[in-house]
Amino acid sequence: MIEQVFKMNTGNEKTIEKVIQDDNLHFNHMILNKDEGLPEHFSNSNVYMTVLKGVLSIGLNEQEIHQYEAGTILKIPFNTKMNVKNHNEQVLELIVVKAPAPKN
Structure with missing residues (x-):
């Protein structure tokens, strides 16, 4: 078999899974319920964030929180x-790709 196969969680419980971590990129899958989120942090690479379902509430640097619905892709620069x-009732599901792969 030439290809590698990866699986993601398909439920609705809080999930933060590192699906692919290699020298080229990091591919993460996240499921967050109402009032769940990530600790505030700085991006350690260029981040490409795809909203699969729900509404993402995100604050970047010092700007106010913006909301993005399913079908939206954000490109967030390194060190943001x-x-x-x-912040919404509906389950939020995201794909987060970091490219190039972070060095740490």
């Missing part, structure tokens, strides 16, 4: 302060 949350 990120505050990622789900």
Whole structure:
């Protein structure tokens, strides 16, 4: 078999899974319920964030929180302060790709 196969969680419980971590990129899958989120942090690479379902509430650097619905893709530069949350009733599901892969 030439290809590698990876699986992601398909439920609705809080999930933060590192699906692919290699020298080229990091591919992460996240499921967040209402009032769940990530600790505030700085991006350690270029981040490409795809909203699969729900509404993402995100504050970047010092700007106010913006909301993005399913079907939206965000490109967030390296070393940007990120505050990622789900402030809505609907389950939030995200794909987060970091490219190039972070060095740490």
